[in-house]
Amino acid sequence: MTNHVTLTQFIIEQQRELPGVSGTFTSLLNDVVTACKKISHLVNRGDLVGVLGSAGSENVQGEVQKKLDIITHDIMVDALNWTGHLAGMASEEMDGIIRIPPQYPKGKYLALFDPLDGSSNIDVNLAVGTIFSILRCREGVEPELEDFLRKGAEQVCAGFVLYGPSTMMVLTTGHGVNGFTLDQDIGEFILTHPGMTIPDETCEFAINMSNRRFWEEPVRRYIDECLQGSEGIREKDFNMRWIASMVAEVYRILTRGGVFMYPYDLRDPSKAGRLRLMYEANPMAFIIEQAGGACSTGRERVLDIMPTGLHQRVPVILGSKNEVGRIVDYHKNEGAVEAV
Numbered sequence: 001m002t003n004h005v006t007l008t009q010f011i012i013e014q015q016r017e018l019p020g021v022s023g024t025f026t027s028l029l030n031d032v033v034t035a036c037k038k039i040s041h042l043v044n045r046g047d048l049v050g051v052l053g054s055a056g057s058e059n060v061q062g063e064v065q066k067k068l069d070i071i072t073h074d075i076m077v078d079a080l081n082w083t084g085h086l087a088g089m090a091s092e093e094m095d096g097i098i099r100i101p102p103q104y105p106k107g108k109y110l111a112l113f114d115p116l117d118g119s120s121n122i123d124v125n126l127a128v129g130t131i132f133s134i135l136r137c138r139e140g141v142e143p144e145l146e147d148f149l150r151k152g153a154e155q156v157c158a159g160f161v162l163y164g165p166s167t168m169m170v171l172t173t174g175h176g177v178n179g180f181t182l183d184q185d186i187g188e189f190i191l192t193h194p195g196m197t198i199p200d201e202t203c204e205f206a207i208n209m210s211n212r213r214f215w216e217e218p219v220r221r222y223i224d225e226c227l228q229g230s231e232g233i234r235e236k237d238f239n240m241r242w243i244a245s246m247v248a249e250v251y252r253i254l255t256r257g258g259v260f261m262y263p264y265d266l267r268d269p270s271k272a273g274r275l276r277l278m279y280e281a282n283p284m285a286f287i288i289e290q291a292g293g294a295c296s297t298g299r300e301r302v303l304d305i306m307p308t309g310l311h312q313r314v315p316v317i318l319g320s321k322n323e324v325g326r327i328v329d330y331h332k333n334e335g336a337v338e339a340v
Ligand code: AHG
Pocket: 063, 092, 114, 116, 117, 118, 119, 120, 208, 244, 245, 246, 247, 262, 274
């Protein structure tokens, strides 16, 4: 490999070009990197270090927690709560906001994270990840819930780490999307995928087909038309993937296009979707849009949603722009198809 730009070097150089940006943000990102390297190591060691299996507890959302859900949550909190870069945190695995312990200084950012995404995959040795979102906080205040409940469009940074055959970090600070591969030998993330972009068209979709009977008509229509392939109105054959790990699905879409959906379904009317807005949909929407794709609930741009709760769920339709546009059009109107 000839290109050895590290993540730290990349961020510092990117920040030099932005007026009024301090080194605090680079340091905060390094804290996240430290946590994700630890998680990567643990995920890789698996049963050798006894981290697989259920923890026998439930999180605030009534989901059974894996041991690693809890361990990775603790790793994130422990790496981020003492360095003075954050004013507060929120995690999938914790009901309320996470305050900075009083003995530590407080910074000007808020971090929200899904410490282990796709955790149903962990015991079957498939890809999992960590997703994070960074917001700016009003300076000098003890943040309350309202400080976290901000539109995704206000994120200053979003990223995820995919613990796959390689460990990769994908990051945006609002200036495109870049991918970094963890070089295990030197313990550094190296820029390997600069300027990631998503093709506008695709022949690949990702959805959990077992939920078909619960979907709304526009999603059913889109998927049925994909399944008709070259014999239907799309006049081309589609391929399907479902990894059950959003980080892995989004990474695939960033590398070869496609559309990913966890749409609204009628299983439980109290839940607007499966995925959580603040630490799954928003950071992924920011990354996808920065890579030239689109992300919608079917009825609204995800980044425009005014959140009402830390663990609020939303329908998610993301990926190649024209395909997302088509699905949005199906929601608007059962008839004509317009470009996005
Ligand atoms: P988490 O493990 O953080 O709860 O998230 C899992 C999410 C997402 O990554 C994935 O796309 C989806 O849930 C899988 O859901 P199904 O098991 O319903 O397919």
